Amino acid sequence: DGGITQSPKYLFRKEGQNVTLSCEQNLNHDAMYWYRQDPGQGLRLIYYSQIVNDFQKGDIAEGYSVSREKKESFPLTVTSAQKNPTAFYLCASTLGGTARNTQYFGPGTRLTVL
Amino acid sequence: QQQVKQSPQSLIVQKGGISIINCAYENTAFDYFPWYQQFPGKGPALLIAIRPDVSEKKEGRFTISFNKSAKQFSLHIMDSQPGDSATYFCAASTGNQGGKLIFGQGTELSVKP
Numbered sequence: 001d002g003g004i005t006q007s008p009k010y011l012f013r014k015e016g017q018n019v020t021l022s023c024e025q026n027l028n029h030d031a032m033y034w035y036r037q038d039p040g041q042g043l044r045l046i047y048y049s050q051i052v053n054d055f056q057k058g059d060i061a062e063g064y065s066v067s068r069e070k071k072e073s074f075p076l077t078v079t080s081a082q083k084n085p086t087a088f089y090l091c092a093s094t095l096g097g098t099a100r101n102t103q104y105f106g107p108g109t110r111l112t113v114l
Numbered sequence: 115q116q117q118v119k120q121s122p123q124s125l126i127v128q129k130g131g132i133s134i135i136n137c138a139y140e141n142t143a144f145d146y147f148p149w150y151q152q153f154p155g156k157g158p159a160l161l162i163a164i165r166p167d168v169s170e171k172k173e174g175r176f177t178i179s180f181n182k183s184a185k186q187f188s189l190h191i192m193d194s195q196p197g198d199s200a201t202y203f204c205a206a207s208t209g210n211q212g213g214k215l216i217f218g219q220g221t222e223l224s225v226k227p
Binding site: 033043058092 | 120123148150155156157158159160163203213214215217218219220
């Protein structure tokens with residue numbers, strides 16, 4: 001099965017902890033994206049990467065970090081600097097890194113801060 | 115100028131009726147306008163998309179209407195079914211921003227049997 005996998009599905013974090021969300025794709029897509037979804041606010045872009053070893057900040061990058069060491073993997077770390085991290089996090093990928101190619105989304109990770 | 119404004123926030127339609135969701139944008143450089151459908155607990159999936167060189171695109175029961183001069187576009191779902199109950203997001207992008215999509219706030223559609 002080709003697609004995007006995200007793990008874990010649910011994640012609980014204590015105040016002051018860093019946590020890493022996994023995103024893997026076997027679609028051979030060049031570009032990968034991380035979005036945050038909050039009720040009534042749509043999807044907001046955190047970081048994106050068009051090629052391996054390169055990534056750019058999105059609209060709400062503060063308190064987050066990413067790496068892109070392999071084409072198929074784009075993990076997101078939510079650091080303790082992110083003051084309100086409780087949200088639904090979605091990873092996406094697209095072929096060629098242009099918006100005219102369909103973005104395929106993973107099933108998401110729901111992060112809750114205790 | 116990067117915003118995409120979507121309305122209504124929620125919509126209730128009877129089975130067989132027409133669901134209409136509207137979006138407006140300011141950035142005239144946007145040149146790609148997709149709609150995504152999201153079921154609870156799942157990631158969004160592309161439903162239909164349009165470019166500004168056409169005024170309408172139809173795929174089955176789903177139609178996008180595009181008004182370039184008004185900077186508005188809308189999704190029409192004909193013969194709405196309970197299985198269409200989901201959250202719908204409009205989005206917009208330019209061709210030179212690495213595939214970045216700007217999403218609207220979402221519309222929660224409920225189709226009553």
